[in-house]
Amino acid sequence: MIGRLSPIHNIAPELLASAELVIETEGEGITEITREVARFIEQSGAGEGVLLLYLRHTSASLVIQENADPHVRTDLVAALGLLAPDDGPWVHTVEGPDDMPAHVKAMLTGVSLHVPVHGGALALGTWQGIYLVEHRRRPHRRALLLQFIGSRR
Amino acid sequence: MIGRLSPIHNIAPELLASAELVIETEGEGITEITREVARFIEQSGAGEGVLLLYLRHTSASLVIQENADPHVRTDLVAALGLLAPDDGPWVHTVEGPDDMPAHVKAMLTGVSLHVPVHGGALALGTWQGIYLVEHRRRPHRRALLLQFIGSRR
Amino acid sequence: MIGRLSPIHNIAPELLASAELVIETEGEGITEITREVARFIEQSGAGEGVLLLYLRHTSASLVIQENADPHVRTDLVAALGLLAPDDGPWVHTVEGPDDMPAHVKAMLTGVSLHVPVHGGALALGTWQGIYLVEHRRRPHRRALLLQFIGSRR
Numbered sequence: 001m002i003g004r005l006s007p008i009h010n011i012a013p014e015l016l017a018s019a020e021l022v023i024e025t026e027g028e029g030i031t032e033i034t035r036e037v038a039r040f041i042e043q044s045g046a047g048e049g050v051l052l053l054y055l056r057h058t059s060a061s062l063v064i065q066e067n068a069d070p071h072v073r074t075d076l077v078a079a080l081g082l083l084a085p086d087d088g089p090w091v092h093t094v095e096g097p098d099d100m101p102a103h104v105k106a107m108l109t110g111v112s113l114h115v116p117v118h119g120g121a122l123a124l125g126t127w128q129g130i131y132l133v134e135h136r137r138r139p140h141r142r143a144l145l146l147q148f149i150g151s152r153r
Numbered sequence: 154m155i156g157r158l159s160p161i162h163n164i165a166p167e168l169l170a171s172a173e174l175v176i177e178t179e180g181e182g183i184t185e186i187t188r189e190v191a192r193f194i195e196q197s198g199a200g201e202g203v204l205l206l207y208l209r210h211t212s213a214s215l216v217i218q219e220n221a222d223p224h225v226r227t228d229l230v231a232a233l234g235l236l237a238p239d240d241g242p243w244v245h246t247v248e249g250p251d252d253m254p255a256h257v258k259a260m261l262t263g264v265s266l267h268v269p270v271h272g273g274a275l276a277l278g279t280w281q282g283i284y285l286v287e288h289r290r291r292p293h294r295r296a297l298l299l300q301f302i303g304s305r306r
Numbered sequence: 307m308i309g310r311l312s313p314i315h316n317i318a319p320e321l322l323a324s325a326e327l328v329i330e331t332e333g334e335g336i337t338e339i340t341r342e343v344a345r346f347i348e349q350s351g352a353g354e355g356v357l358l359l360y361l362r363h364t365s366a367s368l369v370i371q372e373n374a375d376p377h378v379r380t381d382l383v384a385a386l387g388l389l390a391p392d393d394g395p396w397v398h399t400v401e402g403p404d405d406m407p408a409h410v411k412a413m414l415t416g417v418s419l420h421v422p423v424h425g426g427a428l429a430l431g432t433w434q435g436i437y438l439v440e441h442r443r444r445p446h447r448r449a450l451l452l453q454f455i456g457s458r459r
Contacts, residue, residue: 002329002330002337002339002342003327003328003329003339003342004327004328005325005326005327005342005345005346005349006325006326006327006328007325008323008324008325008346008349008350009323009324009325010321010322010323010324010350011322011324012320012321012322013166013319013320013321013322013455014165014166015163015165015166016163016164016165016166016201016202016203016302016303016304017161017162017163018161018162018163018164018201018269018271019158019159019160019161019162020158020159021156021157021158021159022156022157022159023155023156024155031155033155033156036155036156036158039158040158040161043158043161044161044163048322048324049322049453050322050358050453050455052203052267052269054267054268054269054276055278056276056277056278056279056281057278057280057281058217058218058219058278058280058281063413064364064416064417064418065364065409065412065413066364066409069398069400071397071398072398072406072409074397074398075394075396075397075398075406075409075410076409076410076413078394078395078396078397079390079394079410079413082394082395083236083389084232088228088231088232088235089231089235090228090231091224091227091228091231092222092224092225092227092228094222100225100228103218103219103225103228103229104228104229104232106218107216107218107229107232107262108261108262108414109413109414110217110263110266110416111217111266111281112217112266112267112268113416113417113418114267114358114360114418114420115360115418116324116358116360116451116453118324123360123362123451124362125361125362125363125364125449126362127363127364128362128363128364128417143278145269145276147202147203147269149166149203149302149322149455150322151322166319167318167319168316168318168319169316169317169318169319169354169355169356169455169456169457170314170315170316171314171315171316171317171354171422171424172311172312172313172314172315173311173312174309174310174311174312175309175310175312176308176309177308184308186308186309189308189309189311192311193311193314196311196314197314197316205356205420205422207420207421207422207429208431209429209430209431209432209434210431210433210434211370211371211372211431211433211434236389237385241381241384241385241388242384242388243381243384244377244380244381244384245375245377245378245380245381247375253378253381256371256372256378256381256382257381257382257385259371260369260371260382260385260415261414261415263370263416263419264370264419264434265370265419265420265421267420296431298422298429300355300356300422302319302356302455
């Protein structure tokens with residue numbers, strides 16, 4: 001065995017709390033939403049369990065990434081631009097040159113993820129933050145569904 | 154705070170319903186499976202909660218994407234072909250020129266995702282559909298595991 | 307309808323078991339952790355339900371991939387190197403030439419996923435294994451959070 005497993009902690013999943021979080025983006029770029037998501041966890045009375053995040057869009061996405069150097073976010077956006085350039089061989093161009101690249105970027109990074117919750121707080125790693133990535137050039141209103149499953153605090 | 158959080162809705166997660174969905178693909182391309190998945194939600198008696206989808210394969214994947222213009226699907230497949238071309242520097246070639254690119258595409262897009270369920274229905278965004286992406290050139294039989302956690306209707 | 311849906315199996319989600327799994331990586335490459343994860347499922351007394359995996363890092367990631375030919379893993383690492391090369395146009399270079407590519411690779415492959423559990427065992431497909439992908443060149447200690455939601459065996 002190559003890994004070290006901690007003791008196992010058991011609870012009864014007695015609560016499933018849901019809410020919608022609406023974020024106004026300012027156009028292409030990465031917006032940190034960790035504090036907003038943490039506020040949901042706090043208000044929901046969550047104890048131990050898991051938070052599920054879901055974004056209801058096809059040209060924006062959710063990622064867990066580095067929260068220290070803001071240059072990382074600049075480079076993440078640049079990396080996606082190289083993988084899905086505006087001047088790619090796209091057939092779907094009716095919604096503008098940034099639309100099809102936005103769909104490709106959303107497909108590659110995803111719209112659903114989860115984060116464990118421990119002691120009533122998000123169990124993110126030291127350098128992790130939760131980010132909404134806007135792939136369209138213009139500002140958009142984006143809706144996330146947040147759900148906690150676990151015990152009450 | 155940059156976001157607007159709705160009131161929180163609480164239920165008790167009393168049900169975990171599971172089933173297998175088998176899809177026959179027609180070779181490389183994107184197949185919408187939203188109706189098939191919705192049928193599971195309806196038959197399971199799901200009320201409020203979350204649907205987890207899992208694909209038991211390594212050369213196909215699951216994505217949430219645009220359900221309006223079919224050109225988007227054409228372009229998504231093309232985008233994946235640019236990111237993992239058949240003539241890439243692959244060592245693993247024994248299963249044909251489309252096999253290793255298929256694994257790369259599956260790694261980039263993923264085999265597990267979730268969608269919230271509200272009022273006994275999938276809480277997809279207006280433009281979202283659930284898709285099975287076949288990365289192999291030939292038709293394949295693909296098995297998904299669907300699981301709902303939440304309340305009964 | 308294009309799919310075939312099996313009968314639905316219902317249980318009550320009575321258990322949420324959590325543990326931390328620590329893996330020492332040997333530098334850039336893919337480490338199979340299926341056995342370690344299976345040990346958690348066995349020790350937790352899990353019956354029917356779902357396993358959620360979460361990696362608390364931003365330069366490593368989790369993937370479900372082919373467990374047969376080890377050449378596949380070599381090619382997956384090579385594919386990621388082509389998508390996010392060390393000599394890309396990165397602004398964030400203070401942590402070394404492999405740091406920013408590592409963040410891009412982690413963003414593309416993700417740090418959260420789930421696998422269904424059936425009959426007290428992981429319901430992986432025939433060719434699937436669970437892998438930790440280290441994107442940094444040097445060895446690192448990586449922490450995963452494992453959570454099972456479902457019934458007791």
